[in-house]
Amino acid sequence: MNFLVILTSNLKRILKKKSFIIISFIIPLSISLIFGFVFNKGNNNALGSTAIINSDKGSLGADLISELQKTNGVKIYTKEEGIEKVKKKLVSVCYEIPENFSELVKKGEKPVVAAHKIESSMETSDFEFNLNNAVNNMVLENDLKLNGVSTSVLTKEVPDAKIQVISSEKASMDDTIILNILISFVIFGAIGIAEELFSLKKQNILERSFATGNKPWKVIGGILGALFIFYSVVYSSVFLIESIVRGSVMLEKWPVVVVNMIFMVLVSLSLGIFASRVCKNENTINIFVQIISWITCFVGGSFAPLDLLPKTIQNFSKFTPQYWTLQSINTGNYALVLIVALFAVVLFTAGTFKTRRFI
Structure with a gap:
């Protein structure tokens, strides 16, 4: 046969x-x-959809998080925890509110919120858009209080602070x-x-x-x-x-x-x-x-x-x-x-x- x-x-x-x-x-x-x-459902869950590191030494960082929680799911991590989760690809991005966030906002300057990402993950999310608007609004409010501070910085984009990971795949x-x-x-x-x-x-x-x-x-x-x-x-x-x-x-x-x-x-x-x-x-x-x-x-x-x-x-x-x-x-x-x-x-x-x- x-x-x-x-x-x-x-x-x-x-x-x-x-x-x-x-x-x-x-x-x-x-x-x-x-x-x-x-x-997919878990990634969209409001209990932990976006990772944030709050390094701010003042009180406005917490206010920013409270504002974001009205429309987004937020999970707070320490800096070590947040970066480690990105390295292990447990999250694709982790945002860090800087130490001088409150100080800069009170001066009428726009702080830089770092976005720790997997190297090849460069797309801008809806959360970044909301984050940028929330920071702009906080700066604008303090500008108005200070009277006469230029608001030209409000159009700045949220920059990325990339971290090196073992694999650059998404x-x-x-x-x-x-x-x-x-x-x-x-x-x-x-x-x-x-x-x-x-x-x-x-x-x-x-x-x-x-x-x-x-x-x-x-x-x-x-x-x-x-x-x-x-x-x-x-x-x-x-x-x-x-x-x-x-x-x-x-x-x-x-x-x-x-x-x-x-x-x-x-x-x-x-x-x-x-x-x-x-x-x-x-x-x-x-x-x-x-x-x-x-x-x-x-x-x-x-x-x-x-x-x-x-x-x-x-x-x-x-x-x-x-x-x-x-x-x-x-x-x-x-x-x-x-x-x-x-x-x-x-x-x-x-x-x-x-x-x-x-x-």
């Missing part, structure tokens, strides 16, 4: 399984969209978390792969395929090829759909993300092959793959950003494919996927050392 015929027949068989479609496509897409909706923490969720789904997909292979062995389908005179590589290659194509298309589609729906800036990186998704599918497929060989029943497969997936996802940074993990755990991160996948996506370095491929090769070799013994 021709290899392409075996491949096509296995693809059709997989697509007929509703459980495969639901677990591999519907659930990941739904969860990523739900998280995206929650994050991807927010929301994008990072959702991407990590998808990567975790890919590796956990090894459970379905292992169970599918185990089921084929249990039903003697693979053994009967050899009895027809088909070469081992055609039988195994057709089955694994069908699983690889299915999962690669499914998870890449999930990423593209949820990014388009949310309007995520990660769409700018879609080629490197898709390539890494495909290589992670190779790792997942190889892990599934390995699990189906070493485990004696389906319950053992589930437990075995879950243990490996949970540990590697946690250590590799796909459950939580690496920066938030303890240093002792970060030391082991490089021994996981998730770490190199995230590094490749974050840096745009396609060469790093070769390291991910090495993980797949090791697992694949261990799982198919002798094809007939595997059957």
Whole structure:
């Protein structure tokens, strides 16, 4: 039987399984969209939509914040907290009211309110417009009290005080978390792969395929090829759909993300092959793959950003494919996927050392 015929027949068989479609496509897409909706709603929440540092030594800084709170959500941070949140991309911008804010306003001069931003995030928001107007009004009121102070400074724009961050991309923490969720789904997909292979062995389908005179590589290659194509298309589609729906800036990186998704599918497929060989029943497969997936996802940074993990755990991160996948996506370095491929090769070799013994 021709290899392409075996491949096509296995693809059709997989697509007929509703459980495969639901677990591999519907659930990941739904969860990523739900998280995206929650994050977007949270970003617009009046309880913490805009971060502000109040360094003013007088009382007018607090008055400015009170005025802004009438139309905007404001969250107050210390200077250290605010800048750290920008560096970790927990917020995209943090405004700082200067120490001499009250002093300058009382003199009729317009203070400079710094906007600490991620380097590439240069757009002017509605909040900056409201902030600028509020500061102008405060200066104008004090000008009137002082009588005769020039108001020509009122047309100044609020300048940006950029801070250097590790990455200059505009991807927010929301994008990072959702991407990590998808990567975790890919590796956990090894459970379905292992169970599918185990089921084929249990039903003697693979053994009967050899009895027809088909070469081992055609039988195994057709089955694994069908699983690889299915999962690669499914998870890449999930990423593209949820990014388009949310309007995520990660769409700018879609080629490197898709390539890494495909290589992670190779790792997942190889892990599934390995699990189906070493485990004696389906319950053992589930437990075995879950243990490996949970540990590697946690250590590799796909459950939580690496920066938030303890240093002792970060030391082991490089021994996981998730770490190199995230590094490749974050840096745009396609060469790093070769390291991910090495993980797949090791697992694949261990799982198919002798094809007939595997059957």
